[in-house]
Amino acid sequence: MYFLGIDLGSSSIKLSVLDAGKGKVIAGVTVPETEMKMEAPKFGWAEQSPGLWWDYVKKGLGKLKTAHQIDLKKINGIGIAYQMHGLVLTDENLVPLRPSIIWCDSRAVSIGNQAFERIGKENCQKQILGSPGNFTASKLKWVKENEPEIYAKARYMMLPGDFIAAKLTGIAQTTASGLSEAALWDFPKGKIASEVLEKMELSEDLIPEIVPSFAKQAKLDPKVASELGLYPEALVTYRAGDQPNNALSLNVLKPGEIATTAGTSAVIYAVTDKDMYDEQSRVNTFLHVNDSEEAKRNGILGIINGSGILYQWLRKTISLGRKELLSYDVLNEEAAKVNPGSEGLRFYPFGNGAERIFNNRGVNSGIENLNFNIHSPAHLIRSACEGIVFAMNYGFDVIKTLGTSGDMVRAGKGNLFLSPVFREIFCNTTQAQLQLYETSGAEGAARGAAYGYGYYNSLDEAFGELEILENLEPEKNMTAQYQEIYEKWKENIKIEKD
Numbered sequence: 001m002y003f004l005g006i007d008l009g010s011s012s013i014k015l016s017v018l019d020a021g022k023g024k025v026i027a028g029v030t031v032p033e034t035e036m037k038m039e040a041p042k043f044g045w046a047e048q049s050p051g052l053w054w055d056y057v058k059k060g061l062g063k064l065k066t067a068h069q070i071d072l073k074k075i076n077g078i079g080i081a082y083q084m085h086g087l088v089l090t091d092e093n094l095v096p097l098r099p100s101i102i103w104c105d106s107r108a109v110s111i112g113n114q115a116f117e118r119i120g121k122e123n124c125q126k127q128i129l130g131s132p133g134n135f136t137a138s139k140l141k142w143v144k145e146n147e148p149e150i151y152a153k154a155r156y157m158m159l160p161g162d163f164i165a166a167k168l169t170g171i172a173q174t175t176a177s178g179l180s181e182a183a184l185w186d187f188p189k190g191k192i193a194s195e196v197l198e199k200m201e202l203s204e205d206l207i208p209e210i211v212p213s214f215a216k217q218a219k220l221d222p223k224v225a226s227e228l229g230l231y232p233e234a235l236v237t238y239r240a241g242d243q244p245n246n247a248l249s250l251n252v253l254k255p256g257e258i259a260t261t262a263g264t265s266a267v268i269y270a271v272t273d274k275d276m277y278d279e280q281s282r283v284n285t286f287l288h289v290n291d292s293e294e295a296k297r298n299g300i301l302g303i304i305n306g307s308g309i310l311y312q313w314l315r316k317t318i319s320l321g322r323k324e325l326l327s328y329d330v331l332n333e334e335a336a337k338v339n340p341g342s343e344g345l346r347f348y349p350f351g352n353g354a355e356r357i358f359n360n361r362g363v364n365s366g367i368e369n370l371n372f373n374i375h376s377p378a379h380l381i382r383s384a385c386e387g388i389v390f391a392m393n394y395g396f397d398v399i400k401t402l403g404t405s406g407d408m409v410r411a412g413k414g415n416l417f418l419s420p421v422f423r424e425i426f427c428n429t430t431q432a433q434l435q436l437y438e439t440s441g442a443e444g445a446a447r448g449a450a451y452g453y454g455y456y457n458s459l460d461e462a463f464g465e466l467e468i469l470e471n472l473e474p475e476k477n478m479t480a481q482y483q484e485i486y487e488k489w490k491e492n493i494k495i496e497k498d
Contacts, residue, residue, distance in 0.1 A: 001020045001455060002018065003455070004018075004446060005080075005441075005443055006445060008242075010038060011309075013031050013036070014441065014442040015029050015060040015442055016442035016446050017068075017446065018443065018447060024465075025443050028442060031063065032059075036052070045105050046103075046353060050163050061229075072229045076233075076453060077237040077455070079237060081245035085134070085181055086160040087140055087143070089154040090172070100163075103265075106134060109138075111138045112135065112138035115200050119132075127195065128185060130277050131183075132196065134353075138183070154206055165217070165218070166208075172209065173218060174208050175210060175211060175213050176190075176287055177289060179192060180285075192204060213240055214237065214238050214289070217235065220234050237448075238445065238451070240289045243259075243269050243303075244299055246412070247288070252271055253297070257271050258432075259410050260426075261411060262307045263416075265308070266392045267303050268409070273298070275298065282302070282357045282358070283356070283357065286299050289448070300402060302356075302396060306388070332420065334382075335378060338378050342382045342386060343371075343375065345370060346368040346489050347386065348387055349387045350391070357398065363494065364494040364495075385422045386425055388416065390486050390489045406430065410434075411434060411436055411437070412440055417436065427474050434470075435468050435471055437466055437468060
């Protein structure tokens, strides 16, 4: 019995097939081979075509069949992880009415701020454990104000993963966890945040059916199953935003456990059993995937937009447009040649949209203290790694004020955590034990699908074979050094005034 995991990112889409009987992933693909196209029609905007996502999902399934000889008809359940906070608007036939406004798009910041004031800060924070910010609800309001003809035609508002599930099943659905990331979930009442919708003058009718994160949510559309060569009785059995799913992939499910990732963006995600929030809305609280009436589970998320996307930019820039770009291994090797602190060179990785940890205000990006006689590309690479970790730690410090210890963090050995230099900087800056695992978002989605289907009796069973690859400890002789470098970096952050 096989289970498919789909991880819909903004740079690529990953698919993994879990052989549940063996407890192992037997195949995985990434599409496209180059980065997925992102449109920026105006400064601060970021859009992608939902149809393009669906095309790549189909291509990924084709690669699993042809390149890996996977019998797609053995897939019984499908799990979907997806880039959070995006807005997909469709008509009644599930046809997108416009490109998706994705997570790093900043156009709706002022709308979210206005709604925060209108609802009342304290009232709003108690309801949705934060502010509407730049989340999906604010993006929907932007469409209503600026594209009223599109809003009038809309039948469903969905998150990116909901759209992929709808294409598979022909049914529009969402989850409570998904609505919490859209700033549309009332935590105390455990229902749609009707007051937020009312104050923002948005229709609750646009929200599709709410299903549990783990469940037999819907059967595949027969025509779609036939077209893709999938088992016609297969079901969508799990969906979640990419960061809750990343935590699931690392078996981060209990209060006090912490996950991190450094892909396109960088995230610290801590699980709690309390409805808590940062009064300055620098970090945000969402329903975790395993929240239930019996056991409250929320995830506190701190995010930095410019992480892997910065490293990609560096790779392209240093490669000077060569057809064959320098590999990330080469970049990591160059960074290792430079001492901590990059000889005074500082990198501020805030060049990919409004940063939540600074209240969605503009903040300086780029490099500082560049000395043409001292600094080489290797210094630039290392200072970028330091800047990403320092920005992550800035958010981590906020999360700690909400009661998280921060003593131990789990990460998948992928993306920037493949770099020994990055791991060293992370461990000694955060002063946390770092546990590395061989897992991925697509694998987590596949295991989540198997649990949602009922193959596993518990999540502990689903992730019981997860093994630690490395266990890294902070080094006493380096933590003080990194703390000094971090404090100097932090002093020079320049934030726009309100």
